Amino acid sequence: MSDNSVRRVDHISILVENVDESIKLYVDTMGLEVVKVEDSELHGVRAAFLKAGDVMVELIEPLGPGPLQTLLEKRGPGFHHVAFEVPDLDRALDEVAAAGYRVIDERPKPGIEGGRIAFLHPKSTGGAMVEICDKKEFED
Amino acid sequence: MSDNSVRRVDHISILVENVDESIKLYVDTMGLEVVKVEDSELHGVRAAFLKAGDVMVELIEPLGPGPLQTLLEKRGPGFHHVAFEVPDLDRALDEVAAAGYRVIDERPKPGIEGGRIAFLHPKSTGGAMVEICDKKEFED
Numbered sequence: 001m002s003d004n005s006v007r008r009v010d011h012i013s014i015l016v017e018n019v020d021e022s023i024k025l026y027v028d029t030m031g032l033e034v035v036k037v038e039d040s041e042l043h044g045v046r047a048a049f050l051k052a053g054d055v056m057v058e059l060i061e062p063l064g065p066g067p068l069q070t071l072l073e074k075r076g077p078g079f080h081h082v083a084f085e086v087p088d089l090d091r092a093l094d095e096v097a098a099a100g101y102r103v104i105d106e107r108p109k110p111g112i113e114g115g116r117i118a119f120l121h122p123k124s125t126g127g128a129m130v131e132i133c134d135k136k137e138f139e140d
Numbered sequence: 141m142s143d144n145s146v147r148r149v150d151h152i153s154i155l156v157e158n159v160d161e162s163i164k165l166y167v168d169t170m171g172l173e174v175v176k177v178e179d180s181e182l183h184g185v186r187a188a189f190l191k192a193g194d195v196m197v198e199l200i201e202p203l204g205p206g207p208l209q210t211l212l213e214k215r216g217p218g219f220h221h222v223a224f225e226v227p228d229l230d231r232a233l234d235e236v237a238a239a240g241y242r243v244i245d246e247r248p249k250p251g252i253e254g255g256r257i258a259f260l261h262p263k264s265t266g267g268a269m270v271e272i273c274d275k276k277e278f279e280d
Binding site: 004005006007008009012015016017022031032053055057077084086096099101120122124126127128129 | 144145146147148149152154155156157158161162164165168169170171172192193194195197215216217218219222224226232235236239241260262264265266267268269272
């Protein structure tokens, strides 16, 4: 990606059964800082945003039936994805496609925390859920 | 943990079937920087250490039978753990135990990249593999 290379890890996302329960370990005991806890109707989740240095740790609890609820039932709780920030997501998606990798999202979609995101296909990452994001405003 | 709170995400670890194959996506296409690639006899893995900002992304491939190989066969490749850096690991382990959480490692053990590490028990983290580490020298 040359000058469009990954800059940093933006966030990691952990699928949990109960956000308020999980916060006790990460915040009360380990001392991560709570940025906010909120229900997102758009994404169908209750989410806690916790800061560890300059990386956001997102605890995600599905609020109803859907892919995350299915994943939780099938594989149990655990890491869901890591998000890498790039300068320009459109260009990154073009570069990923040109290199022969599959994506879940061919074009950017809005992130839960603003910005724009797209997921690569786990078949192409060797199994991990990898998100690429940028900090540009999503335009429909 | 008060003044022993988590400072930052030190690294994330991804279990892969083939380190050299996975590097193509993360390095050649996404532009993460290779710090080193090496076989570790102590840990029984081939590991690539890639930098994304100040977070290390470790790609881990088991070199033979053992818990990682079993995990790879049972659950397939994907995220293995996230490591949070604290100022003092001994104290962090005491605080985690005092709060009623279970650990896999009751005392620090040497990290693959130096420093000292210990894993919490996934039963206590709500399912995720969470490592705590510090940058002190391991003393047997």
